[in-house]
Amino acid sequence: MSAIALLPAVALALAAPGAATDGAPGAGAAAPDPAASTPAAERASAVDAAEAVSPPQAPPEAPGRAARTPGDPLEGFNRFMFRVFRGLDKAVIRPLAMGYKTVVPKVLRSGLRHAFSNLGEPVVFLNDMLQLRPGRALRTFGRFAINSTLGVGGLIDVATPEKLPHRPNGFGDTLGFYGVKPGPYLFIPLLGPSTLRDLAGGTGDGLVLPTAVGSPFTRTDYRVGRAIVTGLDQRAESDTELTTLFDTALDPYATLRSVYLQSRTAEIAALKAPGRNLPGEAAAPDDPLADPLTDPLTDPAAEAAPPAAPAADPMADPLADPAPPVADSPAATGSDAPAAAPGLTRN
Structure with missing residues (x-):
């Protein structure tokens, strides 16, 4: 980690309680003692009055103890791991990831990404x-x-255009769904940001296929090869975001921690919120498995609409009186001409 990147953390450390009082103007000069020019009786009465009025002072905090960030009790360890990651990323990980992106064609990289993602769908199904x-x-x-x-074995993503996109889900989400708290925040160099709950859940996710299927998921060469390929691909695809984070954030560690924790909180809350196909709930309007004869724009809570009135005669004159005209008899009009037909009156 470069010295420039450490400056925000140093500035935060210098802003700890007590730093402002050390640099207060006039703190080193002794104030004149008003007691030197006050009689003894007046001084004694003033001291008694001050002791009676002034509230008891709280004991001073231990020097050098900074307030802990909620949710990150291991912040010192995590920041050290973050610095280790910055060093590894600058020296090894990013150059390899950019080389992988340059050498391997985009079609092959996309195919490998889809294939490994497809192998994780049984884990998603289990947690669903x-x-x-x-x-x-x-x-x-x-x-x-x-x-x-x-x-072709997941190399091509055919399901997404058919309104079946990938929906990430794992044991960490299941634990959060049933109320397990996230625990302390953790940053591990080769894994990235996590929590104790998500770390345990990810370990469980990785044991599903080796336990249920066996080979090749239990072979070391497969597991190491998959970790290298997926890690380099993810680093190459997120290079723009990480570069922006490292170059523009005042405190990259705190920014990444905040984004991760807020994102995970929102994801767990979305799982607990009323959603699709939960017990006793109807399918969402955009559910491709919903009843195809149901109008997706119909409000299910709305009352049934009253029956529509019969359609008007399309041959009727729109300017005619809606009340049926009374035909004049020939005797009343004094004419032998027949009465005009309704709707064909002459203007």
């Missing part, structure tokens, strides 16, 4: 079921089946 969301689990299964067959 654990969260009691059968409709979403069915969509996940449909996406996996389509991409595994028509998409």
